[in-house]
Amino acid sequence: MSSRSSVVAVALALGAAAVVFQLKHTVLELERELRTTRQQIEEQRWRQQKLRADRAYLTRPERIAMQARQLGMQPLRPARIAEVGRIVRYDHLELAGKTVPFVLPSGAAAELRIKPIQTLAVDTGGPAR
C-alpha cells in the first residue's frame, strides 16, 4: 500500500466518522424533542379531560336548578308557552278598537269594524307550584 493512499484512506475514515457522529447527534436531538412534544401533548390532553369534568360538574342540572332558584327564576311551565301564530298583533288590536266610516253605494253611512283573526289571552301569571 502506498503512503499516499494510506493517508487518503485514513482521511476518508476520519471524515466519515465525523459525518456519522454529527448525523447521530442530530437524530438524538430530534428524538428528544419528539419525546418531549409527545409528553406535552399528553399533559394537555389530561388537562383538557380535567376541564371537561370540571365543566360537567359545574353545569349539572341539580346545580343549575339550585342557582336558578337563588336568582328567583322558575322552571318553564306549559301555561307559559304559546304559539307565535296565535298571538294577536298590536296593530290588529288597534284596528279592532276603531271603526272605519264609509259610504254605501246607496249613499247611506255605515261603519266597519275589524276583528282580529287570532285571539289568545296570554296569562302572565301562571299557577303557583
Added chain:
Amino acid sequence: MSSDDLPGTTGQPDQTALRLGRKRLRVVGLVVALAFASIAIRLVGFVPDSRTAADDDEAPPRLEATALQTRPDITDRHGQLLATDLRVPSVFADPSMIRDLGGTAKALAEALKGVNADVLEVRLRKAKRFAWVKHQITPAEQAKLLQLGLPGVDFRFAQHRVYPAESLASHVVGFVGLDNLGLAGIEQAIDTGKLGEAGKQRAVTLSLDLRVQEIVQSELRHAHRRFRTEGACGLVMDVLSGELLALASLPELDPNRAETATLDQQKNRCSGLSFELGSIFKLLSHAMALDSGKVSIADQFDATDVLRIGRHTIRDDHAKRKWLSVPEIFMYSSNIGTARMTFAAGGAEPFKAFLTKLGLMERLSFEIRAAARPQLPSRWPDITTATASFGHGLATTPLQFAAAVASLVGDGTRVRPTLLRHSPEQAKLRGARVVSPRTVQDLRYLMWLVVNAKGGTGNRAAAEGYLVGGKTGTAEKVKNGVYLRDRVVASFVGVFPIDKPRYVVLVMLDDPRGDAGTHGFRYGGWTAGPIAAEIIARSGPLLGVPPSRLVADDGFEQRLSAIKGAAVTTPRRAENGLAPVGFDR
C-alpha cells in the same frame, strides 16, 4: 566490515523478512480497520440504546397510561359528561434521599389532609427506597407540595374514574372497582362487550337526557320524603323507539363513593327487581281482550256481585255493584270486570300468548346486567288467570311493563327498551306488530278516561298543559309468599300527549304511607299519580312537546258520548290549561 560481509548473507535483501514484514503490516492495517469499523457501527447505533426518558433532566414524570388509552367517556344524549377518566397524582417518598425524616413527615402532614406526622415518620423509617405518603391527592395539595420542594418526595400518576353528575343516573352509569374495571351498570357493560360497537368508541352516548333525569330524581326524592317510601322507581321512555330519557331508582348511590354504598342503594328498582304491579296490569288484559276480537269496547260485564272461582272470591276495591261497560271497568279499575273480560277473550292460553308477544314471560335483554327475571305462575288454573288479569300472582320489572305499554299505545309494534341513543336510521326501525291500530286507539281512549273522566282513579295525574292518559295501580306487597295487608306498591303509568303519544312515564313507589294531603290513602292515584303529573309538566317543555290544545280531547269526548250506557262524564276544563279544575296534589 559491511553487511555484505555478514556471515550467511549473499549481499541481497532477505525476501523472507520482507514478506513477513508486509504480512505484519497487513495484520496491523486490518486491526486498525476493524477498530474504525466498530467505532462506525457504534456511531450509527446498531447497538440497542439504553437511554430512557428518565435519564433526561427536563422530561416530565412518566405517565401510567396515555389519555388515548383510557376507558370510554359516558355521556347523555346531548353530550353532557357522566363518567370520565382523570390522571390523579399520588405522593411517595424515597427515605434514602431524605436527611431529616421527622421534619419532612411533619411538613407533609401539614400540607396533606388526613396524614398523621408520627405514623408517616414510622413508615418512612421502616422503608428503604419507597413509601407511599397519600393516594389521589387534590390539585391544591399537589401545588402545596411543589411549593415546599421537599427532596425525596415525588408523585406517581394513575387513572381515576370520576362521575361529575354524582348520584344522577347512578344506577344506569354504574361504577368501577379499584382496578378501574366496571362492576355495575354501563361501566360493566363496556367491559363485558354487551354494548357491541358502541362500547368501543371514544365515548358511549346514552339515550338519557340529564335534565329529564334530574326532574324524575327530584320528584322521586320529594315522594320519598313525603310518603316515607322504602324505595321508588321512575322512568321516561320514548313510545316508538324505546329510548329511555330517564331511569331513576331510589335510594340513590354516589358512584364516586361506591365502596360506601349499601346493598339497598345498589338495587335498581326499575330493572333489577320484579314486583307484582297490581291494577296497572289491567292495561295488558284489556288490550288482549279487545285485540282478540271477542270483546268490544261497547260490551258490558256483570259486576253486581263478587266473582267466585272455586273457593276463592274476587272483589272490587271500589265496588259499583252494577253492570259495567268496558270503559267503566277500566276507569274504575274493576277486578271483577277485568277477570270476566279475560275469560270472555279465551282465558289463560290467549293471555299467556299475549304476554309472550310483549316479552313479559322472559328475562329482559338489556344493556344493564341487573335485569331481574319475571316471576310467573307455573300453572294457570282459572283463579290464577283471574288474578293475573289484574296484576296479582305474577311479578315483572317496571321497565318491562313500561316497554309493553309503549308497544300498545305507540303504533302497536313491539318496543324494546334501550339505554343507547339511536341513530336516525335506528329510530325509524319498528318491531313486530303486537296489536291492531284499532286496539291502539281503544287503549288510548281508555287511558284518557282514567285521568280525565269524573271518578277515574287517575284524576290526580292530570298534568298541567298536557293531555295525559294512564292507569293507576296499588298492589299488596308479598313477603315469604304472604300478602302484607298494610304495605303496598303504588304505581302510575302515564302516556302523553295521549292523542298523539310521544312518551311513557312510569312511577312506582315501594311502600308509601299516606299523609294528610292524601287523606291517609296510599293508592297509586293519590301518591304515584301526582308525581307522574309533575314529571310530565316539568319535562314536557324540555322535550319539545308542545302543550296540548283543548281541541285535542274533543275526539275523546265525542267517543265518550257515543258509547251507549256509559255513565261517565268529564269535568269542565280551564281555558288556559288542561288540568281539571278542583283537583289538587
